[in-house]
Amino acid sequence: MTDDQELAGGRPSGPFRLGDRVQLTGPKGRLHTITLREGGELHTHHGVLRHAQLVGQPDGSVVANSGGHEYLALRPLLRDFVMSMPRGAAIVYPKDAAQILAEADIFPGATVVEAGVGSGALSLWLLRAIGDEGRLVSFERRDDFAAVARANVETFTGHVPANWDVVVGDLAEELNDTVAEASVDRVVLDMLAPWECIDAVAEALTPGGVVVCYVATATQLSRVAEYIRGTGLFTEPDANETMVRGWHVEGLAVRPDHRMVAHTGFLVWARRLAPGAIPPEVKRRASKSSYGDEDVELWTPGAVGDRQITDKNLRKRVREAERAAEGARQASGRSDAPDESA
Numbered sequence: 537m538t539d540d541q542e543l544a545g546g547r548p549s550g551p552f553r554l555g556d557r558v559q560l561t562g563p564k565g566r567l568h569t570i571t572l573r574e575g576g577e578l579h580t581h582h583g584v585l586r587h588a589q590l591v592g593q594p595d596g597s598v599v600a601n602s603g604g605h606e607y608l609a610l611r612p613l614l615r616d617f618v619m620s621m622p623r624g625a626a627i628v629y630p631k632d633a634a635q636i637l638a639e640a641d642i643f644p645g646a647t648v649v650e651a652g653v654g655s656g657a658l659s660l661w662l663l664r665a666i667g668d669e670g671r672l673v674s675f676e677r678r679d680d681f682a683a684v685a686r687a688n689v690e691t692f693t694g695h696v697p698a699n700w701d702v703v704v705g706d707l708a709e710e711l712n713d714t715v716a717e718a719s720v721d722r723v724v725l726d727m728l729a730p731w732e733c734i735d736a737v738a739e740a741l742t743p744g745g746v747v748v749c750y751v752a753t754a755t756q757l758s759r760v761a762e763y764i765r766g767t768g769l770f771t772e773p774d775a776n777e778t779m780v781r782g783w784h785v786e787g788l789a790v791r792p793d794h795r796m797v798a799h800t801g802f803l804v805w806a807r808r809l810a811p812g813a814i815p816p817e818v819k820r821r822a823s824k825s826s827y828g829d830e831d832v833e834l835w836t837p838g839a840v841g842d843r844q845i846t847d848k849n850l851r852k853r854v855r856e857a858e859r860a861a862e863g864a865r866q867a868s869g870r871s872d873a874p875d876e877s878a
């Protein structure tokens with residue numbers, strides 16, 4: 537174990553130590569998050585809890601304050617931390633982070649690039665997944681957001697990981713000056729316009745490497761998927777979204793929660809082909825960098841995936857519909873044809 541890992545927060549288990557973050561659930565479920573300090577105290581109108589009472593206690597202990605009120609003490613899990621940490625930009629929710637780790641196939645020792653770093657939520661998940669042997673290079677256009685992300689990562693892990701670089705700048709401009717060609721195993725893009733970065737990503741990714749884009753809207757999803765497809769440098773893009781519905785489980789009252797986070801974003805991902813490789817049966821389309829009038833013209837039913845009915849089939853459906861209407865008319869005792877003069 538390295539010195540860094542010995543620092544508070546480096547190891548999220550074992551008895552509480554000075555420097556650990558601890559989540560306390562007090563009377564009526566009230567939450568307090570504290571960092572254990574020499575001589576530290578939590579003052580509430582229920583009394584005083586001395587930090588020293590927690591040091592050396594196992595995670596998950598219950599301690600009482602000076603007023604006899606009990607607190608359950610637990611180290612926050614990563615998902616607890618990211619949901620409550622300070623945010624510069626919207627974060628990747630834990631359900632999506634988990635899915636990104638799976639679809640991007642993030643592995644211990646991987647070299648990973650992400651952009652933008654935003655508040656650092658995804659950075660924390662990536663750092664955990666790549667481990668000490670991996671390398672994470674995070675790009676962020678805004679230095680104020682990068683500062684929030686650095687602080688959040690330091691707060692949670694207790695140090696700024698030596699295998700993490702934050703580059704302030706635009707990924708499309710900085711990536712190929714920062715990493716060697718074909719040297720990156722995985723790229724995760726969480727930004728408004730990921731298609732602007734795909735060319736740079738294609739150069740940085742190793743053959744077989746994975747790019748995953750996390751986007752909020754279906755129009756972004758379509759645009760980035762078409763851009764990836766249009767380069768001819770990747771496998772066919774795949775896409776999905778993750779919906780997680782919580783359940784209430786109490787006695788016989790076992791049912792889905794009444795509320796859920798219905799939408800966060802979509803994932804689209806593809807793998808870098810070897811140079812010059814042309815996979816069998818891949819439909820190639822022109823690369824699109826923007827939507828213009830001519831694109832709108834292309835939004836025909838066929839282009840948006842609607843199956844076109846043949847004339848013969850349509851005539852059959854008309855006959856079916858007319859027969860059904862005739863049947864309904866007879867059943868209701870109206871044998872007359874509809875009054876077309878009305």
Ligand SMILES: C[S@@+](CC[C@H](N)C(=O)[O-])C[C@H]1O[C@@H](n2cnc3c(N)ncnc32)[C@H](O)[C@@H]1O
Pocket residue numbers: 625626627628651652653654655656657658659675676677678681705706707708726727728729733
């Ligand atoms: C939704 S936030 C990212 C949140 C982050 N993944 C997290 O989990 O906390 C999007 C970020 O991308 C940054 N960004 C947008 N386009 C970028 C680009 N081309 N290069 C670098 N950063 C970019 C924005 O400044 C913003 O901070």
